[in-house]
Amino acid sequence: MESTVRDGQLEEGVVYLQSMGDDDDGVAVDPERADPAEVYAHDLLIGGGGTIEWMHNGPLVGRYVDLAPVKLSRLHAALKFERCCNDPRIYIERGSGEINEDMLDLDDLHLELRDSQLVAVVRTSQESQPEMSEKEHESSLQQIMAHYGCVVSAVRYLSADLEPISTLKIDFSNAGLEPDVAAKFNAEEVERIRNTVHVVEVLLTASDEDPCEKLIDASRALAAYLTALKGGALTGRTIVDLLRGGHTKLLLGHKESAFLDVKSQQYNVGLNGDAGNRQKIELAQDVARFANGDQDAVLVLGYTEGKVGKDSVIKGIKEIDLEGFDPDTYLKILDAKVVPAVTGLVVESVETEPGKGVIFIYVPAQAPEMQPYLVHGVVAEGKVEGAFFSIVQRRGEGSIAISASQIHGYLVAGKAFLRGKS
Structure with a gap:
């Protein structure tokens, strides 16, 4: 039943077994012609180049670049047969060079x-x-x-030890104890397992x-x-880590919240006149909303949103053209428009395809004594009023303006503090 093929005959994308015999015409065995009763060698061959190698006293390891184009069915077909290592696990080597058992990544x-x-x-x-x-x-x-x-x-x-967690729990119900004692011990077991x-x-x-x-x-x-x-749960900080890792799809389906907001396009801060000033004020207000909160937050540009019931959720990715995008431009506008300056502010882009991607603005939680954060300029009745200031904060997935009574409270508290210091 078994037949072997020479290296030059290996079909691209097929994962081949290797015969244990020394007198065969070739070493590669097509899984479709393999003998179920035979035991094959540790290593597997990939048609088109590459191997899946057995590490001594360890698992099989294959390079990502070799495995990536192989159909899962082809890999499955080879793994079904018994091999002398008898290990069904394949770990993925990130590097593209030769597999070095002492330098695995x-x-x-x-x-x-x-x-x-x-x-x-x-x-x-x-x-x-x-x-x-x-x-x-x-x-x-x-x-x-x-x-x-x-x-x-x-x-x-x-x-x-990779055993089902339930196997760690001791049940005292049938241990011949008084019911209240057994209940007490069982409650302690639940707590012990909870903290395991x-x-x-x-x-x-x-x-x-x-x-x-x-x-x-x-x-x-x-x-x-x-x-x-x-x-x-996700936080502003962990969202930044995921985005930096290129995992932009992981935000899809999540609700907007007090620490997460998305927009489908970037701010057109380069426009002339009131149109550009309006965009700068909007950018500053969106950042100040988070700065006036109490947790790390992130604003991501390049996503669409939609409603699921009453919730606003992230529905899709709408990559932004990153050509010409300059994080320093955003930072300079924010430094000029938001008072006091937001500490630890980060503006970065993540490329998802050549020249396109998403932009995020990370706003770490700010010291309460520095709040409220003010924004130079407001848009009132469609007009840009540069001499005024605005104060806004994020609440859930929406925003609210800080009221006059709140501002008055801040002023009173500040005056009382100054009197106490004098």
């Missing part, structure tokens, strides 16, 4: 066969029990991974006809997302 994920299905396995650890149940977590991640064309097939909470390190394991799948690249890229994004969350 591996992704935080791997591919393997689970119940005859090829899956990507992504794991992250956190100090205590996640707030969501496994099913709730699965549903939440499902919505996010749908934007990558992948499916979350399971979420499991494991111990540090949890490994969150997510299994991700894609269509057999998809390239490995699709599943690996989605898994990389998922790993970054899980690391950013660590069992909690």
